Amino acid sequence: MSQIRQILDMNAFDASTGGEGAVKRRLDNLGAASVLFYREPIEMVAAKGAWMEARDGTRYLDFYNNVPSVGHSHPEVVAAVSAQVAKLNTNTRYLVEIVDDYLEALKTKLHGQLSNVVMTCSGSEANDLAIRVARAVSGKTGVIVTETAYHGNTALVTEVSPSALKRSPLPDHVVIVPAPGAAAYGEDIANGFRAAVVAAMETLETRGHGTAAFLADSIFSSDGIFADPAGFLLPAVQAVQEDGGLYIADEVQPGFGRTGDAFWGYERHGIAPDIVTMGKPMGNGFPMAGMAARPEHLAAFCEDVGYFNTFGGNPVAAAAGLAVLRVIAEEGLQGNALRVGAHLKAGLSEVAAGSDRVTEVRGAGLFLGVDLGAEDGSGAPDAGYTVQVIDRMRAAGVLIGAAGRFGATLKVRPPLCLNMAEADRFIEAFSGAVKG
Numbered sequence: 001m002s003q004i005r006q007i008l009d010m011n012a013f014d015a016s017t018g019g020e021g022a023v024k025r026r027l028d029n030l031g032a033a034s035v036l037f038y039r040e041p042i043e044m045v046a047a048k049g050a051w052m053e054a055r056d057g058t059r060y061l062d063f064y065n066n067v068p069s070v071g072h073s074h075p076e077v078v079a080a081v082s083a084q085v086a087k088l089n090t091n092t093r094y095l096v097e098i099v100d101d102y103l104e105a106l107k108t109k110l111h112g113q114l115s116n117v118v119m120t121c122s123g124s125e126a127n128d129l130a131i132r133v134a135r136a137v138s139g140k141t142g143v144i145v146t147e148t149a150y151h152g153n154t155a156l157v158t159e160v161s162p163s164a165l166k167r168s169p170l171p172d173h174v175v176i177v178p179a180p181g182a183a184a185y186g187e188d189i190a191n192g193f194r195a196a197v198v199a200a201m202e203t204l205e206t207r208g209h210g211t212a213a214f215l216a217d218s219i220f221s222s223d224g225i226f227a228d229p230a231g232f233l234l235p236a237v238q239a240v241q242e243d244g245g246l247y248i249a250d251e252v253q254p255g256f257g258r259t260g261d262a263f264w265g266y267e268r269h270g271i272a273p274d275i276v277t278m279g280k281p282m283g284n285g286f287p288m289a290g291m292a293a294r295p296e297h298l299a300a301f302c303e304d305v306g307y308f309n310t311f312g313g314n315p316v317a318a319a320a321g322l323a324v325l326r327v328i329a330e331e332g333l334q335g336n337a338l339r340v341g342a343h344l345k346a347g348l349s350e351v352a353a354g355s356d357r358v359t360e361v362r363g364a365g366l367f368l369g370v371d372l373g374a375e376d377g378s379g380a381p382d383a384g385y386t387v388q389v390i391d392r393m394r395a396a397g398v399l400i401g402a403a404g405r406f407g408a409t410l411k412v413r414p415p416l417c418l419n420m421a422e423a424d425r426f427i428e429a430f431s432g433a434v435k436g
């Protein structure tokens with residue numbers, strides 16, 4: 001039986017060794033909270049487009065990180081942030097035109113009812129607020145999430161992030177459902193997933209909590225990437241909404257065009273979420289995030305508690321956010337994600353067809369999951385082999401991480417500006433790495 005892995009433990013440096021040089025310095029500074037990628041960590045000095053440059057001069061193709069979504073150090077984002085920080089940076093308790101310019105631009109991407117947006121600094125804060133709003137609106141406290149979900153790091157959000165919990169059991173008000181793949185639900189994922197969510201609602205009712213929210217990342221990133229068939233999420237979401245619960249669409253991973261066929265991941269499923277949370281790619285690295293909700297829902301929450309976020313929605317964040325939206329449109333990055341993503345998926349599927357150890361390629365646009373299995377051809381997830389593949393790809397100049405319940409899924413998530421030649425380079429490196 002494969003061992004269940006925590007998301008932060010995947011492909012991480014073993015801090016118990018103490019490290020040397022720059023690694024030791026980091027461990028001395030961050031202590032037990034330090035999590036470094038790779039068994040031999042990399043010191044980075046610069047990045048541009050889809051490429052990162054290490055201290056030793058090595059250039060790496062970055063398939064690891066969905067934050068610099070329009071490309072590392074994109075000149076338009078850099079210029080917008082630099083100009084605004086040189087002019088004015090303050091909080092949302094003053095009227096500053098660019099903040100409303102940004103909110104209005106963002107709202108053109110959201111469906112009409114979600115006309116209030118609260119700006120935060122992290123996806124965790126956005127999800128924390130979303131759960132609190134859902135509780136205020138529904139009068140209930142229970143939350144349903146997938147079994148390997150990660151939704152952030154506040155106390156409240158850690159409780160609904162099973163993949164972050166190493167020892168603590170889930171609290172009574174949180175019920176998990178298996179990730180929406182064929183392994184758990186067979187051919188009919190939509191109805192199987194709906195049945196699991198309905199059973200979770202019943203459990204929450206029995207426990208006296210009721211269902212305040214079903215919170216899901218529609219690409220199921222930390223669960224191992226489950227995108228198809230588009231539409232499978234709708235019946236589960238409808239069941240929750242019919243019962244008075246809210247659907248919180250965590251768009252921190254799939255949002256801002258990554259899935260290619262839609263701007264938000266939930267759109268692929270034909271859902272009208274009650275709340276949308278967003279972050280990571282929103283500022284292309286400038287720390288910004290947000291929660292979009294209906295005015296009456298936000299008002300219900302604010303009747304009881306005020307909400308203010310010192311840095312959330314500051315004018316520099318607004319400048320970064322506006323530049324990101326502009327670049328996505330001007331450079332056609334959503335369409336690029338669709339085209340280059342399809343090419344990448346086809347290439348990886350070809351490698352899979354020729355290898356016993358690549359058991360499945362899934363995903364949408366530039367967000368793919370690649371399952372790696374045991375040498376005996378049984379298809380059992382193989383986390384040890386996955387780390388070997390990750391290390392070999394690093395040696396070939398490609399950065400890639402793992403996800404999934406057993407840490408045996410490669411999480412393929414390059415910047416949206418990836419070109420065909422870069423996609424081919426990844427396929428070649430992957431093909432070499434799976435062979436060893």
Ligand SMILES: Cc1ncc(COP(=O)(O)O)c(C=O)c1O
Pocket residue numbers: 121122123124125127150151152153217221250252253279280289
């Ligand atoms: C799906 C999802 N939601 C929320 C978060 C939390 O975002 P942040 O790290 O900005 O707090 C993450 C971070 O990895 C995430 O993957």
